[in-house]
Amino acid sequence: xxxxxxxxxxxxxxxxxxxxxxxxxxxxxxxxxxxxxxxxxxxxxxxxxxxxxxxxxxxxxxxxxxxxxxxxx
Numbered sequence: 001x002x003x004x005x006x007x008x009x010x011x012x013x014x015x016x017x018x019x020x021x022x023x024x025x026x027x028x029x030x031x032x033x034x035x036x037x038x039x040x041x042x043x044x045x046x047x048x049x050x051x052x053x054x055x056x057x058x059x060x061x062x063x064x065x066x067x068x069x070x071x072x073x
Contacts, residue, residue, distance in 0.1 A: 011064055014056060014060040015061070017056065018054070019057065021052060022054060024036065024046075024049060025044075025046040025048075025050035028046040028049075029047070029050075034046055
């Protein structure tokens with residue numbers, strides 16, 4: 001896989017992960033709870049999960065090139 005395809009795949013995976021994080025937090029809040037259990041059984045505060053998901057989404061959409069230069073040297 002060439003570098004361009006790998007970069008596009010990484011961006012898509014970050015966007016999908018961010019959307020899943022936002023949706024998980026939102027569904028938890030709609031159900032009337034403030035926490036949900038993650039894979040390891042730890043409690044995750046739903047509003048923080050939504051904030052982190054929005055932050056990742058903004059980074060992936062608007063600042064991807066700058067992020068790629070810093071992380072993917």
